[in-house]
Amino acid sequence: QVYLEQSGGGLVPAGGSLRLSCAASGSPFSAYGMGWFRRAPGKEREFVAVINWDGSDTYYRDTVQGRFTISRDNAKNTLYLQMSNLKPEDTAVYYCAASTKSYNTATMTDFVSWGQGTQVTVSS
Numbered sequence: 169q170v171y172l173e174q175s176g177g178g179l180v181p182a183g184g185s186l187r188l189s190c191a192a193s194g195s196p197f198s199a200y201g202m203g204w205f206r207r208a209p210g211k212e213r214e215f216v217a218v219i220n221w222d223g224s225d226t227y228y229r230d231t232v233q234g235r236f237t238i239s240r241d242n243a244k245n246t247l248y249l250q251m252s253n254l255k256p257e258d259t260a261v262y263y264c265a266a267s268t269k270s271y272n273t274a275t276m277t278d279f280v281s282w283g284q285g286t287q288v289t290v291s292s
Contacts, residue, residue, distance in 0.1 A: 170195040170266045170281045177262065177286035184254050184290070190247040190264030190283050197245040198222065201267040203279060204238060204249045206260035206288075215274040216262070217249065225272050232258075254290045261285045 176188040188204070203218035217228045217238035226238050237250040247264050263286075265279035 170197065170200055172264050172266060172281055172283035174262075174264055174283040174286045177288045179289045179291065180254055181291050182254060182256055185250070185252045186254065186288060187251070188249040188262055188264070188286060188288075190249075192245045192247070192266065197240075198242045199268070200281075201269055201272055202238075202240060202247045203265050203267065203274065204247075204262060205265060205276065205279075206258075206262045207285075208257075208260040211260075213263070213276065215276070218267075218272050218274050219247070220272045227272055227274060229274075251288070254288075256290045256292045258288060259290050260288060262288055 170192050171194045173191045201220050204216040205213050207213040219226045219238045223240050235253045239248045264283040266281040267278045269278050
């Protein structure tokens with residue numbers, strides 16, 4: 169099983185940038201597809217971005233396309249989410265997650281391990 173520990177996040181004004189990190193341990197990081205999800209206040213958890221095992225394939229939800237970049241460094245066992253031009257509606261708790269599927273997936277039930285979550289707050 170892979171264990172995920174998140175860092176980053178915080179408070180940023182609208183238009184600002186943040187980078188989230190997710191460090192993996194316990195199992196070979198490159199064996200997993202990875203994703204970022206978020207839960208805004210009063211809403212269900214939703215998919216943000218996913219990346220396949222070697223970083224060659226990524227997929228984003230429409231509302232973050234062009235503003236967020238998911239990446240991974242398999243040598244450092246770390247997943248990243250670079251967020252730019254942040255908007256108040258991006259305010260949420262963000263979670264990284266690991267999937268054992270061989271294909272890129274945004275289905276939450278395909279993800280077997282989750283990080284602890286980190287708060288991102290964007291002020292208007």
